[in-house]
Amino acid sequence: MSMNLPKDSATNPWHEILHARLRGSPYPLFDFQDHIIPAASIWTGSREWVTAFRKASLQPGDRIALLLPPSSTFLAVLTAALWEGLSIALYSPDTATDAALLASDARLVVSHSRGQFVWNPTASTSPPLLEHLPPLRSAVTLPQPDARFLLRTSGTSGSSRTVALSDAGILSVIRSHLPLLDMDDAVVLSVLPWHHSFGLVLDLLASVVAGALVCRDPLGGRNAAQMINLIARHGVTHLNTVPRTISLLLAADGGRSALESLRGGTVGGAPASVSIAAGLAGTRLRSGYGQTEASPGIALGPPGVWTAGYLGHAVGCETKITSGGTLAFRGENACLGYFSPQTGLDRCDPGRWVDTRDYVEVSEGGFHFCGRADDSFKLANGRVVDAALLETQLRRELPGTDELMVFTDDGERLHVAVSTLPGWAPPSRADVASLLGHLSVYLGGLFPVAPGRFDRTPKGAIDRRRIMESVGLHANHRAA
Amino acid sequence: MSAVATRPLAGQFAPPEILERAHLANRAQVDSLDFGFVKVDDTGKILLYNRYEGEMGGNNAAICEGKNFFTEVAPCTNNALFFGQFKKGIAANNLNLLFPYTFTYKLKPTNVKVHMFRDPETKTNVVLVKTT
Numbered sequence: 001m002s003m004n005l006p007k008d009s010a011t012n013p014w015h016e017i018l019h020a021r022l023r024g025s026p027y028p029l030f031d032f033q034d035h036i037i038p039a040a041s042i043w044t045g046s047r048e049w050v051t052a053f054r055k056a057s058l059q060p061g062d063r064i065a066l067l068l069p070p071s072s073t074f075l076a077v078l079t080a081a082l083w084e085g086l087s088i089a090l091y092s093p094d095t096a097t098d099a100a101l102l103a104s105d106a107r108l109v110v111s112h113s114r115g116q117f118v119w120n121p122t123a124s125t126s127p128p129l130l131e132h133l134p135p136l137r138s139a140v141t142l143p144q145p146d147a148r149f150l151l152r153t154s155g156t157s158g159s160s161r162t163v164a165l166s167d168a169g170i171l172s173v174i175r176s177h178l179p180l181l182d183m184d185d186a187v188v189l190s191v192l193p194w195h196h197s198f199g200l201v202l203d204l205l206a207s208v209v210a211g212a213l214v215c216r217d218p219l220g221g222r223n224a225a226q227m228i229n230l231i232a233r234h235g236v237t238h239l240n241t242v243p244r245t246i247s248l249l250l251a252a253d254g255g256r257s258a259l260e261s262l263r264g265g266t267v268g269g270a271p272a273s274v275s276i277a278a279g280l281a282g283t284r285l286r287s288g289y290g291q292t293e294a295s296p297g298i299a300l301g302p303p304g305v306w307t308a309g310y311l312g313h314a315v316g317c318e319t320k321i322t323s324g325g326t327l328a329f330r331g332e333n334a335c336l337g338y339f340s341p342q343t344g345l346d347r348c349d350p351g352r353w354v355d356t357r358d359y360v361e362v363s364e365g366g367f368h369f370c371g372r373a374d375d376s377f378k379l380a381n382g383r384v385v386d387a388a389l390l391e392t393q394l395r396r397e398l399p400g401t402d403e404l405m406v407f408t409d410d411g412e413r414l415h416v417a418v419s420t421l422p423g424w425a426p427p428s429r430a431d432v433a434s435l436l437g438h439l440s441v442y443l444g445g446l447f448p449v450a451p452g453r454f455d456r457t458p459k460g461a462i463d464r465r466r467i468m469e470s471v472g473l474h475a476n477h478r479a480a
Numbered sequence: 481m482s483a484v485a486t487r488p489l490a491g492q493f494a495p496p497e498i499l500e501r502a503h504l505a506n507r508a509q510v511d512s513l514d515f516g517f518v519k520v521d522d523t524g525k526i527l528l529y530n531r532y533e534g535e536m537g538g539n540n541a542a543i544c545e546g547k548n549f550f551t552e553v554a555p556c557t558n559n560a561l562f563f564g565q566f567k568k569g570i571a572a573n574n575l576n577l578l579f580p581y582t583f584t585y586k587l588k589p590t591n592v593k594v595h596m597f598r599d600p601e602t603k604t605n606v607v608l609v610k611t612t
Contacts, residue, residue, distance in 0.1 A: 024555060024556065025556070026555060026556050026558040026562075026563075027559055029560070029561060031561060034580060035581070035591060036561055036580060036581050036582065037581075037582035037589065038556040038557070038562075038581075040555070040556035041556065041589040041590075042589075044584040044587055044588065044589055045589040047587070048588065072582060072589065076589070123588070124582060124588070124589045124591045125582075125589045187560075213559065213560055213561070
């Protein structure tokens with residue numbers, strides 16, 4: 001089912017891909033549980049939107065905001081917008097339409113909600129009636145025909161920004177990753193949000209290019225029993241997801257065997273803990289690492305190779321370790337730049353090294369995540385505590401540790417929250433103090449967290465703020 | 481009439497007698513139906529194609545009959561969830577499946593219900609389609 005992707009960036013590369021893959025074709029095939037749509041009908045649906053966009057005189061690079069849930073309408077609008085070379089700002093369907101309009105300086109919003117400059121889909125996948133198309137908003141900033149997607153970074157480890165991705169960047173990731181993903185005749189259980197880069201590029205667009213059968217989970221991976229049922233009922237072969245979903249599955253009856261039945265899939269978005277890595281060993285799932293700024297692919301692990309924090313090998317880009325110990329990448333996958341609704345696109349040098357701000361260790365097996373540089377903090381006396389490196393050291397030295405977090409609430413004391421694997425007692429205060437060395441004088445609280453109760457973000461990264469709150473502390477101190 | 485009494489499926493749009501008498505259906509009868517009626521052999525070759533389906537799909541019976549429904553007339557159905565289920569049902573001599581699908585009718589995606597049915601005694605197969 002695989003196809004060669006065009007490399008010519010002088011013309012719209014999506015024309016060749018979408019025409020060859022969708023027009024009149026039975027695959028890719030999307031099963032949304034309450035409706036099934038084959039590629040051929042996505043194609044005809046998209047032509048209606050193309051007609052509407054042209055009637056409204058939208059030009060390549062004009063921005064539209066898309067606030068639809070994963071659905072056949074989402075696919076029809078996305079296909080049409082790619083065809084027309086529009087810049088597509090993707091948001092959660094819960095986003096307020098006026099907020100999305102302003103944040104992306106868009107000319108229109110496609111949403112099921114009402115509002116000014118909002119296009120409401122009609123019928124099965126159709127645009128508003130051509131005779132009654134809502135007016136377009138006047139954008140403040142210039143159209144950028146090569147900025148294909150505007151995506152918000154998660155902001156879980158720093159302030160959220162809007163990243164502009166190009167066709168070349170996205171297609172380079174699909175081109176480099178797809179041959180490794182064994183997606184011939186794939187049946188994909190899709191649980192990731194399509195308005196984030198991982199779900200958009202490596203789940204949705206890779207499945208489209210591969211001509212897969214995509215079973216969309218209406219609950220977005222939040223219910224283990226439903227996922228297990230879908231995997232069995234549809235003969236699912238691939239699952240792309242985040243560690244949090246894996247932990248849900250591992251905790252459910254039949255979850256482990258469901259994971260073991262899969263032929264492939266990528267787990268990314270956050271590093272795997274000891275327990276999740278142990279649960280994934282023996283499956284054919286692989287680690288995937290990247291960031292929205294990397295369109296979003298940087299590394300992939302081999303199927304079934306799992307240790308805590310393992311990220312995989314570089315795929316489709318160059319990598320290096322910076323003098324500060326963080327991973328940097330360079331290549332076609334690098335984003336065009338950052339978008340601001342006031343000043344437009346701030347372009348970056350395409351040949352630059354992009355610092356991921358993730359500490360990694362390199363071994364023959366690839367990269368291992370050690371923490372976020374942005375999690376460092378400064379104590380009131382001016383001493384900088386590199387939380388990520390300290391956490392890595394403590395995790396390594398304290399036997400039975402599953403999760404561990406070092407933090408401060410007041411800039412005076414350094415606290416440690418720790419959860420241990422089943423059967424292990426929490427470490428003693430003396431053990432932790434001895435490992436902290438000269439920092440031991442700052443040791444405040446040692447907070448044992450019950451196994452499996454270490455709060456995580458929706459992707460599965462440690463939710464530092466919630467963990468602080470759960471032990472009764474609040475962050476009153478800024479990061480370094 | 482087939483001795484097989486079919487238990488209606490939830491959401492079934494075709495009267496049970498249409499299914500039970502599918503092997504006897506003639507053109508006049510199927511052309512009077514307000515849903516698509518396509519009778520196919522075990523390979524998917526069209527034996528009878530009614531007016532409703534022809535009008536919706538922009539085809540006519542004379543052109544479609546004799547062709548394979550899944551691979552030639554409606555190639556968007558040549559996938560695991562449509563033709564694949566048909567083939568499984570034929571192999572098992574047990575096919576009674578109702579599911580939502582999206583056809584392109586008159587250049588527009590159109591939500592439909594599809595009912596694939598096989599009478600296990602007469603080995604008659606029908607694909608019924610109703611817009612929703």
